[in-house]
Amino acid sequence: xxxxxxxxxxxxxxxxxxxxxxxxxxxxxxxxxxLRYKKLSExxxxxxxxxxxxEVIPDPLLEPVPSNGEVHFLYRISGG
Amino acid sequence: MSESQEYKYIGQRTIRPDGFDKVTGRxxxxxxLSLPGMIWGKILRSPHAHARIKNIDTSKAEAxxxxxxxxxxxxxxxxxxxxxxxxxxxxxxxxxxRNVLADDKVLYHGHAIAxxxxxxxxxxxxxxxxxxxxxDVLMPVxxxxxAMKPDSPLLHDDLFTQGLAEQPxxxxxxxxxxxxxxxxxxxxxxxxxVVVERDFSTPTVHQGYIEPHATTVRYxxxxxxMVWCSTQGHFDVRAIIxxxxxxxxxxLKVVASEIGGGFGAKTTVYLEPVALMLSKKSGRPVxxxxxxxxxxxxxGPGSATRSRVKIGATKDGTITAMQAQxxxxxxxxxxxxxxxxxxxxxxxxxxxxxxxxxxxxxxNKPKAAAxxxxxxxxxxxxxxxxxxxxxxxxxxxxxxFRLQNxxxxxxxxxxxxxxxxxxxxxxxxxxxxSPQYKQALAENQGRGLAAGFWFNIGGQSSVVxxxxxxxxxxxxxxxxxxxxxxxxxxxxxxxxxxxxxSRLTPVVADTEHIAYSATTGGSRTTFATGMAVIEAAEDxxxxxxxxxxxxxxxxxEQIDWADGVxxxxxxxxxxxxxxxxxxxxxxxxxVSGRANINARGxxxxxxxxxxxxxxxxxxxxxGVVRYTAIQDAGKAIHPSYVExxxxxxxxxxxxxxxxxxxxxxxxxxxxxxxxxxYRIPLSSDLPMIETVIVEVPNSFHPxxxxxxxxxxxxxxxxxxxxxxxxxxxxxxGDLPCSPPKVLKAIQDAS
Numbered sequence: 039x040x041x042x043x044x045x046x047x048x049x050x051x052x053x054x055x056x057x058x059x060x061x062x063x064x065x066x067x068x069x070x071x072x073l074r075y076k077k078l079s080e081x082x083x084x085x086x087x088x089x090x091x092x093e094v095i096p097d098p099l100l101e102p103v104p105s106n107g108e109v110h111f112l113y114r115i116s117g118g
Numbered sequence: 119m120s121e122s123q124e125y126k127y128i129g130q131r132t133i134r135p136d137g138f139d140k141v142t143g144r145x146x147x148x149x150x151l152s153l154p155g156m157i158w159g160k161i162l163r164s165p166h167a168h169a170r171i172k173n174i175d176t177s178k179a180e181a182x183x184x185x186x187x188x189x190x191x192x193x194x195x196x197x198x199x200x201x202x203x204x205x206x207x208x209x210x211x212x213x214x215x216r217n218v219l220a221d222d223k224v225l226y227h228g229h230a231i232a233x234x235x236x237x238x239x240x241x242x243x244x245x246x247x248x249x250x251x252x253x254d255v256l257m258p259v260x261x262x263x264x265a266m267k268p269d270s271p272l273l274h275d276d277l278f279t280q281g282l283a284e285q286p287x288x289x290x291x292x293x294x295x296x297x298x299x300x301x302x303x304x305x306x307x308x309x310x311x312v313v314v315e316r317d318f319s320t321p322t323v324h325q326g327y328i329e330p331h332a333t334t335v336r337y338x339x340x341x342x343x344m345v346w347c348s349t350q351g352h353f354d355v356r357a358i359i360x361x362x363x364x365x366x367x368x369x370l371k372v373v374a375s376e377i378g379g380g381f382g383a384k385t386t387v388y389l390e391p392v393a394l395m396l397s398k399k400s401g402r403p404v405x406x407x408x409x410x411x412x413x414x415x416x417x418g419p420g421s422a423t424r425s426r427v428k429i430g431a432t433k434d435g436t437i438t439a440m441q442a443q444x445x446x447x448x449x450x451x452x453x454x455x456x457x458x459x460x461x462x463x464x465x466x467x468x469x470x471x472x473x474x475x476x477x478x479x480x481x482n483k484p485k486a487a488a489x490x491x492x493x494x495x496x497x498x499x500x501x502x503x504x505x506x507x508x509x510x511x512x513x514x515x516x517x518x519f520r521l522q523n524x525x526x527x528x529x530x531x532x533x534x535x536x537x538x539x540x541x542x543x544x545x546x547x548x549x550x551x552s553p554q555y556k557q558a559l560a561e562n563q564g565r566g567l568a569a570g571f572w573f574n575i576g577g578q579s580s581v582v583x584x585x586x587x588x589x590x591x592x593x594x595x596x597x598x599x600x601x602x603x604x605x606x607x608x609x610x611x612x613x614x615x616x617x618x619x620s621r622l623t624p625v626v627a628d629t630e631h632i633a634y635s636a637t638t639g640g641s642r643t644t645f646a647t648g649m650a651v652i653e654a655a656e657d658x659x660x661x662x663x664x665x666x667x668x669x670x671x672x673x674x675e676q677i678d679w680a681d682g683v684x685x686x687x688x689x690x691x692x693x694x695x696x697x698x699x700x701x702x703x704x705x706x707x708x709v710s711g712r713a714n715i716n717a718r719g720x721x722x723x724x725x726x727x728x729x730x731x732x733x734x735x736x737x738x739x740x741g742v743v744r745y746t747a748i749q750d751a752g753k754a755i756h757p758s759y760v761e762x763x764x765x766x767x768x769x770x771x772x773x774x775x776x777x778x779x780x781x782x783x784x785x786x787x788x789x790x791x792x793x794x795x796y797r798i799p800l801s802s803d804l805p806m807i808e809t810v811i812v813e814v815p816n817s818f819h820p821x822x823x824x825x826x827x828x829x830x831x832x833x834x835x836x837x838x839x840x841x842x843x844x845x846x847x848x849x850x851g852d853l854p855c856s857p858p859k860v861l862k863a864i865q866d867a868s
Contacts, residue, residue, distance in 0.1 A: 093718060113457040118640070
């Protein structure tokens with residue numbers, strides 16, 4: 039089970055700060071999150087950046103998620 | 119990654135490929151392109167900081183014989199609100215459309231209202247006075263604290279605070295709220311022996327790039343329109359314009375000119391869509407260029423902030439809790455860099471309990487734009503000032519205090535993931551061992567030290583390397599070169615191919631000649647586009663080995679590649695790159711390598727700066743007498759450029775700390791819109807900025823690169839303000855530490 043930690047923006051929609059999800063890749067993980075949290079939309083998720091086991095991945099659609107991995111949703115950083 | 123590897127080209131101080139054109143005046147910048155039949159565009163700007171537009175009458179201007187087109191917001195198609203990630207974060211298209219030309223309200227002094235294209239620049243300027251506008255003038259709101267009050271005049275009737283548990287029913291100037299937490303700050307403060315709590319503020323500041331915004335465009339109703347402009351990201355300019363003008367991407371080519379400074383501010387558009395609409399209406403190419411006055415009044419500055427920070431520690435120097443409220447002025451439309459500010463404020467520290475709350479607030483000033491590590495200098499200024507005060511109260515050396523609490527590999531950040539290998543401790547040790555830190559201060563002098571953190575980013579980059587028959591190559595990239603990246607691309611390609619840098623020409627291609635590349639920003643280019651260059655060069659090497667194998671009629675496994683030479687391991691025969699390319703027509707045609715990547719694994723960068731100042735206590739004037747910038751580069755591809763980035767960031771930060779600020783009248787008119795009154799540091803103001811390059815490699819990059827462009831602007835604000843505080847014996851929490859403010863602080867204290 040991967041541990042998913044939500045940003046403060048997403049916590050307003052999920053009602054909790056983290057959850058354990060059984061998914062082997064990011065696409066399945068998002069699908070499971072959308073099933074669990076009705077207030078959560080795909081758009082809200084896609085505008086966030088994601089870190090899987092500490093590595094920030096801008097667009098992780100095809101990323102594998104380790105079984106004991108940690109997935110953080112974060113504010114997307116651009117820069118100057 | 120190869121930490122101990124010896125490189126032939128990486129780490130050398132090669133001659134910059136664009137240097138000759140720049141010093142001889144041959145380089146073409148934003149205002150340098152003229153086209154046959156071209157006319158000039160000028161913008162009519164608001165005389166009010168906040169007003170409703172009741173009516174615009176352009177009939178007299180349209181009737182003028184020299185005027186060829188007039189446009190207002192009503193000429194643009196309606197666009198719906200929607201996000202686009204660029205510069206400091208998400209850009210809302212509806213807001214952007216209302217920023218390039220005001221709709222029913224003007225929201226800051228200088229806000230663009232209408233544009234005219236005429237046969238000459240002077241005619242366009244003169245014709246602006248023929249446009250008649252009926253305003254209903256409203257009370258402006260300039261200060262963040264005032265704008266946050268429930269009874270403040272509203273900029274937008276349809277702006278409701280995002281990020282609250284309950285959707286508000288009343289509109290507000292607070293666009294959004296953000297909260298980050300870790301551990302239990304109440305318990306952390308309860309465990310503290312000493313607590314520091316203080317307010318801080320930073321002013322609205324400009325990036326101070328030397329080249330004003332400028333563009334030349336040609337609308338083509340049948341074929342492909344062209345936009346030439348000074349930008350950090352021409353692909354994103356294409357995307358924005360195509361949305362604002364409802365054009366197909368394929369109908370628009372954007373060419374990035376040479377750029378005379380951007381620092382984040384040239385990641386959005388101001389003139390370009392207006393010029394293209396003028397060209398569409400007039401049927402002629404149109405050139406537009408801002409004056410310096412317009413750059414100050416109407417392009418996006420860095421956000422002003424008001425912050426409150428509280429930090430507690432035990433007597434032995436262990437920080438037990440860190441807490442902050444960070445309020446950012448977004449300007450006329452939502453979207454300040456409050457998010458990254460909240461995420462970076464306390465990241466240099468490995469502390470169990472943290473809480474940060476941020477607010478994005480609209481005020482009647484130009485819409486804020488990205489400015490080098492957007493949001494971080496303001497947030498980390500407040501945090502570092504409080505850390506220095508706490509170290510002082512505890513009687514602990516500020517470097518030792520930071521070393522005791524420093525973030526390192528495995529530190530849980532407040533914004534999410536644990537840090538990988540980072541170089542803060544190495545930077546602090548370098549500061550402790552620096553000659554400056556061991557030097558005694560003279561009378562009226564003070565010393566300050568501060569740390570800084572920036573994420574750095576990756577993202578999409580595309581590169582093609584085309585080899586020529588003489589064995590030279592062209593590196594075609596899509597990343598505008600704002601800080602010397604062409605040199606680093608040349609060096610990384612040379613290292614991979616094994617040929618001299620002089621045999622490789624880096625070129626920044628337009629949007630038709632290379633696939634999408636993300637905007638140059640976030641300190642991403644040497645990291646991400648560099649990875650694409652390495653991958654494209656490896657593709658070239660793979661093909662050159664195949665061609666050599668074909669020449670010798672052997673398998674590719676029998677080919678060894680080193681120093682730009684293919685060796686037949688069986689016979690010992692050799693073929694150089696030039697040999698293989700010369701006969702490429704006989705082995706399958708010319709050789710091109712390609713890479714299109716979405717780079718990941720960006721390595722965060724930490725910096726530590728030391729500042730010594732001397733204050734004239736009769737005038738309040740501060741002079742910087744010695745300054746050392748220390749930063750982790752991961753691996754410095756071109757050390758001179760890396761040092762230049764450290765020095766440039768330090769100087770911009772020193773200006774922010776000592777003198778720079780937008781000065782407004784009560785009715786919201788900027789009173790110092792020029793470099794005479796908006797005082798950026800000159801070379802004669804400063805000593806040589808000493809630099810120390812720390813190299814803790816980023817394991818996700820083949821050569822260990824971290825970004826270096828942004829972190830260097832973060833520490834100076836607190837390093838300088840702490841040094842001034844040390845010199846005068848009064849804590850300076852409000853920037854800038856300008857002579858009147860310093861003098862008042864001295865007089866108040868005495």
